[in-house]
Amino acid sequence: MRYYAGLDVSMAETSICVVNEEGTILREGKALSEPEAIATWLAELHVPFTRVGLETGALAGWLAEEMIELGVPGVVCMDARHARAAMTAMTHKTDRNDARDLAQMLRTGWFREVHVKTRSTMELRTLLTSRKTLVLKIGDIENQIRGSLCLFGIKIGSSKRRTFAERVRDLTQNLPRVAMILEELLTAHAAMLHSLDRINRMVLVIAREHEVCRRLMTVPGVGAIVALTYIAAIEDPARFSKSRSVGALLGMVPRKHQSGEVDRNGRITKTGDSEARSMLFEAAHVMLHRVKSWSVLRAWGVKLAGRQGNKRATVALARKIAVVMHRMWVDGTTFRFSAAGNPSASARA
Known part of the structure; x- marks a missing residue:
């Protein structure tokens, strides 16, 4: 038998619901929002947990990391926006009901796991x-x-x-x-x-x-603040099988609405790390308007600005910079201004 525990975390207390693989509630209750208290509450059941999940939030990263160190099995951090969308039909919102819904989402696998950053x-x-x-x-x-x-x-x-x-x-x-x-x-x-x-x-x-930071700073318009903010947002470049996926993580890809005969793209999603997105926009603006040295990447942005305007070109160039920086990080290379062997010439935003 498999068991799943949903944790609805608040600053003081955490509501906990444990269900089995058939969806039957095994136990419900509350514990202090401390890793040791939650781990002790779960250990009292003496059952093998397949997943223990909590939503992203202020305490989520710390609780998840500490519970893993305490030996709690299957700890996952769930995307709060995705979980909230799944619970919109609930007419009575309480901490207990939220914990129940989280446990059922863990059981069915209908959740989106979020990467937990290191200390x-x-x-x-x-x-x-x-x-x-x-x-x-x-x-x-x-x-x-x-x-x-x-x-x-x-x-x-x-x-x-x-x-x-x-x-x-x-x-x-x-x-x-x-x-x-x-x-x-x-x-x-x-x-x-x-x-x-x-x-x-x-x-x-x-x-x-930071060796990676120094390499990323070779990109025109990227300084220490931009590079370190980007590093803190991505943390592990191996999380992405393709460099162009970084743009989606940082919310710099257009929204998509397709239904029947309707198929249109909207503004960028603006999901993910807002600080990294803001810094990349600044770097793109600097590259377009302040950097004087020529590069394939800047020439691409200037040409796009001539066709679609500075605002759209800045957004597109910011996404392109994010993709290029990831490729440089993975390949261990520095920015090259010429087209030959330049990751900015081959990477697609």
């Missing part, structure tokens, strides 16, 4: 997202100060980030009360700039030591 990859992702948060918050503070000064008819104009505080202090010399208020924001601004510098140094150290 080192999650550490890299945490570094990159922390950097992005600081960049956004620094921009928010600067915009708040600019908007506040506009109330008094003061226009900062263009100013470099490093000289922004000095510029504000010069312009508010005749407004002591305003200067006193904004000084608190400028103090936070300076502290965030210092933290951003430290994180940037961490990123550069990792980029210098």
Whole structure:
């Protein structure tokens, strides 16, 4: 007899449902959302589990990795979007019902398994997202100060980030009360700039030591942030039998709707890793508009922009860059600007 356990995870507790291969519920209950507590709850049944599944979420990667280390058999992480679509017909949504449905999906095999990233990859992702948060918050503070000064008819104009505080202090010399208020924001601004510098140094150290990152950075428009974000999203290039499959994973392929006589393509799906997709769009924009050196890849993008416009060309070029970077990663090669032996000339997005 085969047994399947569905886990509906929340921050505090996890609802668990165990069914056999005939779909009969063996046991239901709750356990703390801790790997040891869940593993103990399952072990009390003394049955051989074929699959133990949970949806993707904030705790999913950590729980899955820890339960595997604790010896829980058949742990899989299920695509939450796919599982949600399967449960849309449910009229009463509760944690217990969700766990039941997940267990039945595991039994029937009607689920999509998601790759669970390693701890080192999650550490890299945490570094990159922390950097992005600081960049956004620094921009928010600067915009708040600019908007506040506009109330008094003061226009900062263009100013470099490093000289922004000095510029504000010069312009508010005749407004002591305003200067006193904004000084608190400028103090936070300076502290965030210092933290951003430290994180940037961490990123550069990792980029210098990461051999794959250095090779990917040979692509025009791809810097350390883009390369490391791409590496964190893909993690293992062997997961893809074809390089062009990377575009679908990152949500950069058109939607497809075919039914009867209707057959049309829509906008890109925008599924998968949004950070990697955003970074690739930036790299494509830089390659199209800032990079001066000629390459087969850039020539392809410029020609496409002439036919379909810059927006579509940027999306297509971003997908092409993702495919080329995967091929370089697999082959252990660097970017070649000429057509001869160039992976960008042969890879198809």
